[in-house]
Amino acid sequence: MRVHLTESGFMFSKIASITLPIFTLVLVGFLYSRRVKPDLGGANKLVVDVALPVLIFISLSAKSFDPISALSFTGASVVLIFLSGLIAWPLAKFSGATLQAFLPCAMFTNVGPIGIPLIALAYGPAGMATAVVLLVISNILHFTLGAGVMSGKVDWRMVYANPLVWATVLGVASSQLQLTLSDWVQTSCTMIGSVLVPMMLMSLGARLASSQVADAWVGVQSGVLILVVRIAAVFLTLWLIPLQGLERGALILFACLPPAVFNFMLADKFQVEPNKVASTVIVGHLLSLAFLPLGIWLAFL
Structure with missing residues:
Protein backbone atom coordinates (compact mmCIF):
# COMPACT_ATOMS: atom_id res chain seq x y z
CA MET A 1 0.00 0.00 0.00
CA ARG A 2 2.84 2.34 0.90
CA VAL A 3 4.55 1.56 -2.41
CA HIS A 4 1.34 2.32 -4.29
CA LEU A 5 0.96 5.64 -2.49
CA THR A 6 4.59 6.48 -3.18
CA GLU A 7 4.16 5.74 -6.89
CA SER A 8 0.94 7.79 -6.99
CA GLY A 9 2.67 10.69 -5.27
CA PHE A 10 5.56 10.52 -7.73
CA MET A 11 3.16 10.49 -10.69
CA PHE A 12 1.21 13.47 -9.30
CA GLY A 41 2.33 40.01 -34.77
CA GLY A 42 5.99 40.94 -35.17
CA ALA A 43 7.15 38.89 -32.18
CA ASN A 44 5.20 35.82 -33.30
CA LYS A 45 6.62 36.08 -36.81
CA LEU A 46 10.15 36.33 -35.39
CA VAL A 47 9.57 33.25 -33.25
CA VAL A 48 8.12 31.17 -36.10
CA ASP A 49 10.52 32.34 -38.82
CA VAL A 50 13.74 32.43 -36.76
CA ALA A 51 13.63 30.77 -33.32
CA LEU A 52 11.66 27.69 -34.36
CA PRO A 53 13.81 26.81 -37.41
CA VAL A 54 16.96 27.35 -35.32
CA LEU A 55 15.65 25.01 -32.62
CA ILE A 56 14.79 22.39 -35.24
CA PHE A 57 18.26 22.64 -36.78
CA ILE A 58 20.04 22.38 -33.42
CA SER A 59 17.92 19.40 -32.31
CA LEU A 60 18.33 17.44 -35.54
CA SER A 61 22.02 18.22 -35.99
CA ALA A 62 22.83 16.67 -32.61
CA LYS A 63 25.02 13.61 -32.90
CA SER A 64 22.43 11.56 -30.99
CA PHE A 65 19.82 11.96 -33.73
CA ASP A 66 19.48 8.87 -35.90
CA PRO A 67 16.91 9.20 -38.72
CA ILE A 68 16.90 5.43 -39.33
CA SER A 69 15.85 4.63 -35.76
CA ALA A 70 13.27 7.43 -35.99
CA LEU A 71 11.54 5.85 -38.99
CA SER A 72 9.09 3.82 -36.89
CA PHE A 73 8.16 6.88 -34.85
CA THR A 74 7.81 8.99 -37.99
CA GLY A 75 5.56 6.34 -39.52
CA ALA A 76 3.47 6.16 -36.35
CA SER A 77 3.05 9.95 -36.39
CA VAL A 78 1.78 9.88 -39.97
CA VAL A 79 -0.55 6.95 -39.23
CA LEU A 80 -1.95 8.78 -36.18
CA ILE A 81 -2.78 11.87 -38.24
CA PHE A 82 -4.49 9.88 -40.99
CA LEU A 83 -6.38 7.62 -38.54
CA SER A 84 -7.62 10.72 -36.71
CA GLY A 85 -9.07 11.96 -39.99
CA LEU A 86 -10.67 8.61 -40.83
CA ILE A 87 -12.27 8.25 -37.40
CA ALA A 88 -13.41 11.88 -37.40
CA TRP A 89 -14.96 11.67 -40.87
CA PRO A 90 -18.29 10.01 -39.86
CA LEU A 91 -18.42 12.02 -36.61
CA ALA A 92 -18.25 15.42 -38.30
CA LYS A 93 -22.04 15.56 -38.61
CA PHE A 94 -22.29 15.62 -34.80
CA SER A 95 -19.82 18.49 -34.39
CA GLY A 96 -22.03 21.30 -35.63
CA ALA A 97 -19.41 22.21 -38.24
CA THR A 98 -18.86 21.14 -41.83
CA LEU A 99 -16.52 18.29 -42.73
CA GLN A 100 -14.00 20.76 -44.21
CA ALA A 101 -13.92 22.74 -40.95
CA PHE A 102 -13.91 19.79 -38.53
CA LEU A 103 -11.43 17.35 -40.10
CA PRO A 104 -8.27 19.53 -39.91
CA CYS A 105 -9.02 20.37 -36.27
CA ALA A 106 -9.19 16.65 -35.46
CA MET A 107 -6.05 15.79 -37.44
CA PHE A 108 -3.63 18.60 -36.59
CA THR A 109 -2.75 19.64 -33.05
CA ASN A 110 -0.82 22.50 -31.48
CA VAL A 111 2.59 20.82 -31.61
CA GLY A 112 4.59 24.07 -31.54
CA PRO A 113 3.26 26.21 -28.67
CA ILE A 114 2.10 23.29 -26.47
CA GLY A 115 3.69 20.08 -27.77
CA ILE A 116 7.35 21.15 -27.72
CA PRO A 117 7.20 22.61 -24.17
CA LEU A 118 5.20 19.60 -22.94
CA ILE A 119 7.60 16.99 -24.32
CA ALA A 120 10.63 19.06 -23.26
CA LEU A 121 9.36 19.28 -19.69
CA ALA A 122 8.33 15.62 -19.64
CA TYR A 123 11.51 14.09 -21.09
CA GLY A 124 14.14 16.83 -21.02
CA PRO A 125 16.71 17.25 -23.82
CA ALA A 126 16.31 13.58 -24.79
CA GLY A 127 12.78 14.31 -25.98
CA MET A 128 13.60 17.27 -28.21
CA ALA A 129 14.48 15.26 -31.32
CA THR A 130 11.19 13.37 -30.97
CA ALA A 131 9.27 16.63 -30.52
CA VAL A 132 10.93 18.07 -33.62
CA VAL A 133 9.96 15.00 -35.69
CA LEU A 134 6.35 15.49 -34.60
CA LEU A 135 6.50 19.18 -35.43
CA VAL A 136 7.98 18.68 -38.90
CA ILE A 137 5.64 15.82 -39.89
CA SER A 138 2.59 17.67 -38.58
CA ASN A 139 3.53 20.92 -40.32
CA ILE A 140 4.27 19.36 -43.71
CA LEU A 141 0.96 17.47 -43.70
CA HIS A 142 -0.88 20.51 -42.34
CA PHE A 143 0.45 22.80 -45.08
CA THR A 144 -0.51 20.25 -47.77
CA LEU A 145 -3.29 17.89 -46.69
CA GLY A 146 -4.89 20.21 -44.13
CA ALA A 147 -4.90 23.18 -46.48
CA GLY A 148 -6.14 20.90 -49.25
CA VAL A 149 -9.13 19.74 -47.19
CA MET A 150 -10.21 23.34 -46.61
CA SER A 151 -9.38 24.80 -50.02
CA GLY A 152 -10.02 21.79 -52.23
CA LYS A 153 -6.46 21.78 -53.64
CA VAL A 154 -2.89 21.17 -52.44
CA ASP A 155 -0.34 24.00 -52.76
CA TRP A 156 3.16 22.49 -52.61
CA ARG A 157 4.69 25.97 -52.45
CA MET A 158 3.67 26.04 -48.79
CA VAL A 159 6.10 23.17 -48.23
CA TYR A 160 9.29 24.10 -50.06
CA ALA A 161 8.95 27.79 -49.08
CA ASN A 162 8.64 26.85 -45.40
CA PRO A 163 11.78 27.59 -43.29
CA LEU A 164 10.88 24.67 -41.01
CA VAL A 165 11.37 22.25 -43.90
CA TRP A 166 14.76 23.72 -44.81
CA ALA A 167 15.84 23.66 -41.16
CA THR A 168 14.91 19.97 -41.09
CA VAL A 169 16.90 19.16 -44.23
CA LEU A 170 19.97 21.07 -43.03
CA GLY A 171 19.75 19.58 -39.54
CA VAL A 172 19.59 15.98 -40.78
CA ALA A 173 22.38 16.64 -43.31
CA SER A 174 24.58 18.15 -40.59
CA SER A 175 23.97 15.13 -38.36
CA GLN A 176 24.73 12.57 -41.06
CA LEU A 177 27.83 14.41 -42.27
CA GLN A 178 28.94 14.80 -38.63
CA LEU A 179 29.57 18.50 -39.05
CA THR A 180 30.70 20.33 -35.93
CA LEU A 181 29.53 23.87 -35.25
CA SER A 182 31.98 26.32 -33.71
CA ASP A 183 31.33 27.19 -30.07
CA TRP A 184 30.09 30.71 -30.79
CA VAL A 185 27.64 29.47 -33.45
CA GLN A 186 26.39 26.72 -31.12
CA THR A 187 25.94 29.20 -28.27
CA SER A 188 24.17 31.73 -30.51
CA CYS A 189 21.77 29.11 -31.86
CA THR A 190 21.08 27.78 -28.36
CA MET A 191 20.27 31.29 -27.11
CA ILE A 192 17.93 31.94 -30.04
CA GLY A 193 16.18 28.60 -29.62
CA SER A 194 15.78 29.08 -25.86
CA VAL A 195 13.32 31.96 -26.33
CA LEU A 196 10.94 29.70 -28.26
CA VAL A 197 9.14 27.84 -25.48
CA PRO A 198 8.28 30.78 -23.16
CA MET A 199 7.38 33.08 -26.06
CA MET A 200 5.08 30.48 -27.64
CA LEU A 201 3.25 29.84 -24.37
CA MET A 202 2.83 33.51 -23.47
CA SER A 203 1.75 34.27 -27.03
CA LEU A 204 -0.88 31.54 -26.79
CA GLY A 205 -2.19 33.10 -23.58
CA ALA A 206 -2.34 36.49 -25.28
CA ARG A 207 -4.23 34.98 -28.22
CA LEU A 208 -6.78 33.41 -25.89
CA ALA A 209 -7.26 36.77 -24.15
CA SER A 210 -8.02 38.56 -27.42
CA SER A 211 -10.22 35.85 -28.93
CA GLN A 212 -13.99 35.93 -28.92
CA VAL A 213 -15.98 32.71 -29.07
CA ALA A 214 -18.88 33.33 -31.45
CA ASP A 215 -20.31 29.84 -31.24
CA ALA A 216 -19.20 28.26 -27.97
CA TRP A 217 -21.55 25.28 -28.24
CA VAL A 218 -20.02 24.18 -31.55
CA GLY A 219 -16.60 24.51 -29.93
CA VAL A 220 -17.67 22.31 -27.00
CA GLN A 221 -19.18 19.66 -29.28
CA SER A 222 -16.18 19.60 -31.58
CA GLY A 223 -13.67 19.77 -28.73
CA VAL A 224 -15.11 16.74 -26.95
CA LEU A 225 -15.39 14.76 -30.18
CA ILE A 226 -11.78 15.58 -31.07
CA LEU A 227 -10.53 14.28 -27.71
CA VAL A 228 -12.39 10.99 -28.25
CA VAL A 229 -11.12 10.73 -31.84
CA ARG A 230 -7.48 11.38 -30.94
CA ILE A 231 -7.39 8.94 -28.01
CA ALA A 232 -8.99 6.20 -30.12
CA ALA A 233 -6.57 6.94 -32.97
CA VAL A 234 -3.42 6.87 -30.83
CA PHE A 235 -4.17 3.53 -29.20
CA LEU A 236 -5.09 2.04 -32.57
CA THR A 237 -1.80 3.40 -33.92
CA LEU A 238 0.15 1.88 -31.02
CA TRP A 239 -1.57 -1.45 -31.70
CA LEU A 240 -0.49 -1.28 -35.34
CA ILE A 241 3.01 0.11 -34.63
CA PRO A 242 4.12 -0.85 -31.10
CA LEU A 243 6.40 1.82 -29.64
CA GLN A 244 8.17 1.78 -26.31
CA GLY A 245 9.43 4.25 -23.74
CA LEU A 246 9.89 7.86 -24.75
CA GLU A 247 8.49 7.40 -28.27
CA ARG A 248 5.29 5.78 -26.96
CA GLY A 249 4.81 8.53 -24.38
CA ALA A 250 5.52 11.31 -26.88
CA LEU A 251 2.95 9.91 -29.32
CA ILE A 252 0.30 9.78 -26.59
CA LEU A 253 1.08 13.37 -25.58
CA PHE A 254 0.88 14.35 -29.26
CA ALA A 255 -2.62 12.87 -29.41
CA CYS A 256 -3.74 14.78 -26.32
CA LEU A 257 -2.79 18.23 -27.62
CA PRO A 258 -5.51 20.79 -28.51
CA PRO A 259 -6.27 21.73 -32.15
CA ALA A 260 -3.60 23.83 -33.86
CA VAL A 261 -4.14 27.59 -34.01
CA PHE A 262 -3.09 27.37 -37.67
CA ASN A 263 -6.46 25.69 -38.34
CA PHE A 264 -8.13 29.02 -37.72
CA MET A 265 -5.67 30.82 -39.99
CA LEU A 266 -6.50 28.40 -42.81
CA ALA A 267 -10.23 28.64 -42.14
CA ASP A 268 -10.05 32.43 -42.23
CA LYS A 269 -7.97 32.39 -45.42
CA PHE A 270 -10.32 30.03 -47.28
CA GLN A 271 -13.50 31.23 -45.50
CA VAL A 272 -14.45 27.78 -44.20
CA GLU A 273 -16.60 28.63 -41.16
CA PRO A 274 -13.81 30.62 -39.45
CA ASN A 275 -15.95 31.47 -36.41
CA LYS A 276 -16.73 27.81 -35.73
CA VAL A 277 -13.11 26.81 -36.24
CA ALA A 278 -11.98 29.59 -33.88
CA SER A 279 -14.46 28.33 -31.28
CA THR A 280 -13.18 24.78 -31.70
CA VAL A 281 -9.56 25.87 -31.28
CA ILE A 282 -10.23 28.05 -28.23
CA VAL A 283 -12.48 25.55 -26.44
CA GLY A 284 -10.00 22.81 -27.32
CA HIS A 285 -7.27 24.71 -25.48
CA LEU A 286 -9.53 25.22 -22.47
CA LEU A 287 -10.41 21.51 -22.41
CA SER A 288 -6.73 20.64 -22.62
CA LEU A 289 -6.14 22.33 -19.26
CA ALA A 290 -8.14 19.51 -17.67
CA PHE A 291 -7.19 16.76 -20.12
CA LEU A 292 -3.39 17.15 -20.35
CA PRO A 293 -2.76 15.72 -16.85
CA LEU A 294 -4.61 12.55 -17.93
CA GLY A 295 -2.54 12.44 -21.11
CA ILE A 296 0.69 12.73 -19.10
CA TRP A 297 -0.49 9.93 -16.79
CA LEU A 298 -1.21 7.69 -19.79
CA ALA A 299 2.17 8.54 -21.33
CA PHE A 300 4.07 7.42 -18.23
CA LEU A 301 2.10 4.21 -17.58
Missing part, protein backbone atom coordinates in the same frame (compact mmCIF):
# COMPACT_ATOMS: atom_id res chain seq x y z
CA SER A 13 4.46 15.36 -8.73
CA LYS A 14 5.59 14.55 -12.29
CA ILE A 15 2.31 15.77 -13.79
CA ALA A 16 2.40 18.96 -11.71
CA SER A 17 6.02 19.69 -12.64
CA ILE A 18 5.10 19.46 -16.34
CA THR A 19 1.72 21.18 -16.46
CA LEU A 20 2.15 23.99 -13.91
CA PRO A 21 4.96 25.80 -15.79
CA ILE A 22 2.92 25.57 -19.01
CA PHE A 23 -0.24 26.92 -17.40
CA THR A 24 1.73 29.63 -15.56
CA LEU A 25 3.29 31.03 -18.74
CA VAL A 26 -0.05 30.86 -20.58
CA LEU A 27 -1.67 32.72 -17.67
CA VAL A 28 1.08 35.37 -17.70
CA GLY A 29 0.47 36.00 -21.40
CA PHE A 30 -3.30 36.04 -20.86
CA LEU A 31 -3.20 38.55 -17.98
CA TYR A 32 -0.62 40.77 -19.68
CA SER A 33 -2.66 40.89 -22.88
CA ARG A 34 -5.87 41.70 -21.01
CA ARG A 35 -4.18 44.73 -19.46
CA VAL A 36 -1.78 45.97 -22.15
CA LYS A 37 -3.26 44.51 -25.38
CA PRO A 38 0.13 44.20 -27.14
CA ASP A 39 0.59 43.73 -30.86
CA LEU A 40 2.29 40.34 -30.99
